[in-house]
Amino acid sequence: MTDTGDRIQPNFxxxxxxxxxxxxxMQHMPLQELTKPHVDSFNYMLEEGLGKAVQLIYPVxxxxxxxxxxxxxVLDANVYKPVVSQSNKTSVNLKVYPAECRQRFVTYxxxxxITFVWKINNKPQDTVERTIGEIPIMVKSxxxxxQGLSPSELVKxxxxxxxxxxxxxxxxxEKIIRMLIMPRRNYAMCMIRPSWRSRGKQYTEYGVxxxxxxxxxxxxxxxxxxxxxxxxxxxxxxxxxLFYVPVMFILKxxxxxxxxxxxxxxxxxxxxxxKGCIVFMLRQALxxxxxxxxxxxxxxxxxxxxxxxxxxxxxxxxxxxxLIRECICIHLENNTDKFNLLIFMIRKLFAFSKGExxxxxxxxxxxxxxxxxxxxxxxxxxxxxxxxxxSLKATIQRNAKTKEGSYKLTSxxxxxxxxxxxxxxKSVEYxxxxxxxxxxxxxxxxxxxxxxxxxxxxxxxxYLSHFRCVHRGAFFAEMRTTAVRKFLPExxxxxxxxxxxxxxxxxxxxxxxxxxxAVNIQxxxxxxxxxxxxxxxxxxxxxxxxxLKDCFPVLLDGKHMGYLHSSIAxxxxxxxxxxxxxxxxxxxxxxxICLIPKTEFASQYPGLYLFTTPxxxxxxxxxxxxxxxxxxxSFEQVYMDICINQxxxxxxxxxxxxxxxxRMLSSLACLTPYSDCNQSPRNMYxxxxxxxxxxxxxxxxxxxxxxxxxxxxxxxxxMVRPGMxxxxxxxxxxxxxxxxxxxxxxxxxxxxxxxxxxKSAFERGFAHGSIYKSELIDLRKKAQDKYRTLLVFGSxxxxxRTEGKLDPDGLxxxxxxxxxxxxxxxxxxLQTGEYRVEKYxxxxxxxxxxxxxxxxxxxxxxxxxxxIVLRIVVSTFKRDGITENFCRSVN
Numbered sequence: 001m002t003d004t005g006d007r008i009q010p011n012f013x014x015x016x017x018x019x020x021x022x023x024x025x026m027q028h029m030p031l032q033e034l035t036k037p038h039v040d041s042f043n044y045m046l047e048e049g050l051g052k053a054v055q056l057i058y059p060v061x062x063x064x065x066x067x068x069x070x071x072x073x074v075l076d077a078n079v080y081k082p083v084v085s086q087s088n089k090t091s092v093n094l095k096v097y098p099a100e101c102r103q104r105f106v107t108y109x110x111x112x113x114i115t116f117v118w119k120i121n122n123k124p125q126d127t128v129e130r131t132i133g134e135i136p137i138m139v140k141s142x143x144x145x146x147q148g149l150s151p152s153e154l155v156k157x158x159x160x161x162x163x164x165x166x167x168x169x170x171x172x173x174e175k176i177i178r179m180l181i182m183p184r185r186n187y188a189m190c191m192i193r194p195s196w197r198s199r200g201k202q203y204t205e206y207g208v209x210x211x212x213x214x215x216x217x218x219x220x221x222x223x224x225x226x227x228x229x230x231x232x233x234x235x236x237x238x239x240x241x242l243f244y245v246p247v248m249f250i251l252k253x254x255x256x257x258x259x260x261x262x263x264x265x266x267x268x269x270x271x272x273x274x275k276g277c278i279v280f281m282l283r284q285a286l287x288x289x290x291x292x293x294x295x296x297x298x299x300x301x302x303x304x305x306x307x308x309x310x311x312x313x314x315x316x317x318x319x320x321x322x323l324i325r326e327c328i329c330i331h332l333e334n335n336t337d338k339f340n341l342l343i344f345m346i347r348k349l350f351a352f353s354k355g356e357x358x359x360x361x362x363x364x365x366x367x368x369x370x371x372x373x374x375x376x377x378x379x380x381x382x383x384x385x386x387x388x389x390x391s392l393k394a395t396i397q398r399n400a401k402t403k404e405g406s407y408k409l410t411s412x413x414x415x416x417x418x419x420x421x422x423x424x425x426k427s428v429e430y431x432x433x434x435x436x437x438x439x440x441x442x443x444x445x446x447x448x449x450x451x452x453x454x455x456x457x458x459x460x461x462x463y464l465s466h467f468r469c470v471h472r473g474a475f476f477a478e479m480r481t482t483a484v485r486k487f488l489p490e491x492x493x494x495x496x497x498x499x500x501x502x503x504x505x506x507x508x509x510x511x512x513x514x515x516x517x518a519v520n521i522q523x524x525x526x527x528x529x530x531x532x533x534x535x536x537x538x539x540x541x542x543x544x545x546x547x548l549k550d551c552f553p554v555l556l557d558g559k560h561m562g563y564l565h566s567s568i569a570x571x572x573x574x575x576x577x578x579x580x581x582x583x584x585x586x587x588x589x590x591x592x593i594c595l596i597p598k599t600e601f602a603s604q605y606p607g608l609y610l611f612t613t614p615x616x617x618x619x620x621x622x623x624x625x626x627x628x629x630x631x632x633x634s635f636e637q638v639y640m641d642i643c644i645n646q647x648x649x650x651x652x653x654x655x656x657x658x659x660x661x662x663r664m665l666s667s668l669a670c671l672t673p674y675s676d677c678n679q680s681p682r683n684m685y686x687x688x689x690x691x692x693x694x695x696x697x698x699x700x701x702x703x704x705x706x707x708x709x710x711x712x713x714x715x716x717x718x719m720v721r722p723g724m725x726x727x728x729x730x731x732x733x734x735x736x737x738x739x740x741x742x743x744x745x746x747x748x749x750x751x752x753x754x755x756x757x758x759k760s761a762f763e764r765g766f767a768h769g770s771i772y773k774s775e776l777i778d779l780r781k782k783a784q785d786k787y788r789t790l791l792v793f794g795s796x797x798x799x800x801r802t803e804g805k806l807d808p809d810g811l812x813x814x815x816x817x818x819x820x821x822x823x824x825x826x827x828x829x830l831q832t833g834e835y836r837v838e839k840y841x842x843x844x845x846x847x848x849x850x851x852x853x854x855x856x857x858x859x860x861x862x863x864x865x866x867x868i869v870l871r872i873v874v875s876t877f878k879r880d881g882i883t884e885n886f887c888r889s890v891n
Contacts, residue, residue, distance in 0.1 A: 035166030041374025099158030105172035133423035140165020158703030177373030186558025230277030459695035695735030
């Protein structure tokens with residue numbers, strides 16, 4: 001069914017449609033939705049993320065030998081659309097399009113510019129705009145020159161009519177930043193990790209972990225550890241180092257309050273047993289004479305000064321404030337909010353260690369979100385800006401050291417330092433070309449490799465799957481336990497149970513369901529505080545609504561808002577849900593609302609949890625009470641009653657209904673016909689085999705230069721098809737041929753061991769296809785000279801070796817049949833006059849399909865670089881492959 005409830009039925013409209021094959025006025029939206037998580041996350045980075053990131057970059061400060069104090073403060077950052085090089089004097093159109101970059105084997109990139117102000121002794125000197133490199137641009141994003149073009153215009157620019165974007169072009173290859181599974185942000189999880197015992201004396205396996213993520217998508221893990229003596233320490237990382245501090249030191253450093261205030265604040269709702277634990281932690285601070293907020297900050301600053309990149313004139317107190325701001329609950333800006341959240345985490349930790357609440361699984365999709373490509377790109381760019389400023393600082397200090405006391409920082413000397421500071425182009429491009437992350441901080445990730453993969457166009461199925469796959473992480477692939485590979489019930493509707501590869505990545509490489517969405521909007525939440533108060537939530541500065549044992553804590557995006565009495569908690573949840581569905585009171589439609597009830601057994605820690613942050617997985621279901629569509633998330637779904645169809649609905653209990661039975665399947669698994677009649681392993685095999693078959697991967701063969709492209713010669717539309725086949729317009733990229741299969745039993749054989757093919761059908765082209773291979777020939781590399789043109793293509797007249805085989809330009813004519821040892825191309829050395837003829841050295845015979853003459857960025861490199869596209873005619877018939885595919889249909 002569609003989101004409106006209309007059931008999708010298969011049809012053969014394309015066989016009779018008079019306009020089939022012609023570009024439509026608008027692109028097909030279901031296909032565009034498949035890459036939306038990638039494109040929208042990159043657009044978020046462009047429009048909101050960069051602005052928020054530069055505001056959170058701490059000024060780079062240092063002193064010159066003459067005593068002047070210099071500071072660089074970033075004000076803004078912008079990414080621009082790809083244009084031709086300024087040194088190109090011959091180009092008519094300044095815009096650069098993706099098709100050109102694919103064919104020239106270059107990167108589709110635009111200028112990256114920052115604006116910063118530099119000060120001397122805290123006096124502003126000037127505001128500088130500086131391009132610090134060129135960075136890859138995502139295709140179809142708001143900085144791509146294809147953005148907003150109609151299908152006909154896309155075809156004119158060498159693209160597919162249904163071009164979806166969502167990838168980068170790096171050195172001519174289409175690269176995708178993989179979506180990774182990450183812990184749910186700003187949510188404190190109770191966890192048991194036996195490895196935590198090895199972190200120090202008296203450490204136990206109990207802890208409460210929270211992944212704090214700022215609005216610029218940079219994250220920091222904080223872990224509250226329970227010690228066997230009843231105290232707690234907080235662990236955090238900075239520049240790939242782990243540090244542990246007694247949590248009471250942090251609490252006293254956040255607010256200037258008395259020990260009695262902290263004692264009473266924690267003991268609310270706590271049992272008598274923990275009085276001694278809290279007193280013990282308070283006495284720990286007193287043994288160091290930490291009786292006030294200033295003393296605590298000075299103590300923390302003195303211990304951490306050597307590890308933090310701050311100038312020597314900062315006081316210990318300022319260093320302590322920097323540490324708390326940059327390492328403790330970084331998603332909260334207010335110290336009071338950080339204090340309240342840490343108190344909540346301490347209570348949850350004590351309840352967990354006492355067995356009053358259960359451990360939460362980090363492998364459950366309810367406690368997970370996605371790391372989207374645009375968000376990772378944003379975090380990388382923020383760090384590259386910081387690294388560029390640090391590199392600029394090092395250049396200035398080096399110049400000042402060589403000139404001793406005579407060096408003064410002026411606009412002229414600053415410009416000279418710019419020229420000796422390397423830009424960020426190569427480091428950002430390296431991430432996408434290799435998938436390896438080189439980072440000072442690690443960005444809070446558990447892996448530094450495998451972050452980007454090639455979006456190979458083997459066929460349409462395989463290409464689509466790249467944009468919907470989510471990986472658990474390279475770290476988990478090395479684990480011997482199978483716990484991380486299990487498909488848990490919480491994944492229903494968000495991750496497909498069928499579409500996962502067999503073998504090593506099974507259960508680790510999953511795919512989003514066809515209608516699952518990733519949140520890419522940072523909703524404003526300031527107004528929600530007043531709304532919650534009006535609904536009955538009691539803030540901290542008001543008298544409690546009763547005995548706190550009868551109240552629920554209320555948390556909004558990891559911010560403790562107050563308490564809600566259990567007598568009205570369910571009504572408040574229902575009111576919020578109505579406001580969410582009807583878009584009342586500015587309640588976000590993508591908000592998750594989850595009331596975790598209290599139970600007589602140890603279960604999840606109770607409370608009212610609200611989430612509006614990006615990167616969460618959401619999906620549409622039907623709200624039965626309001627008879628409309630509601631978006632639900634993986635966290636709240638666990639506590640909701642959703643039926644598959646009306647026959648399963650329980651009156652008074654069921655609140656939501658699925659739009660269709662196939663909502664649990666991925667976009668590729670939905671394309672398997674009669675999947676409910678197959679054995680479940682067969683459905684899994686089909687998802688993999690469908691991605692391996694030869695098909696029609698694209699239409700713009702002429703404008704591509706892939707290393708290999710496959711093309712089936714006799715495609716047909718399938719006679720047996722599910723409705724989703726037409727929903728995604730798969731007929732535009734046909735992938736197979738219909739076949740009549742007769743299954744017979746015969747002694748010694750079964751249908752998986754042998755098959756008889758119709759000879760005449762095979763001779764007419766059944767199971768035949770072509771392989772397009774691109775041979776790049778760069779004469780500059782042969783000459784080993786990047787700056788001078790020494791070699792050019794050309795054929796020597798009268799040479800019997802090339803006569804009739806090569807054109808005067810030294811290249812083979814279109815349609816030439818090449819075999820191993822045949823003449824391939826020839827070229828001259830302009831300096832020495834040497835003439836060379838190269839031969840074709842491949843085992844497969846091929847036809848020359850077309851030749852691309854490739855220029856350079858300045859438009860001056862004629863006949864130095866060519867791409868010869870060869871077409872190899874093959875038969876796709878393989879006994880095992882065809883038998884297995886036919887067996888899937890027969891079963």
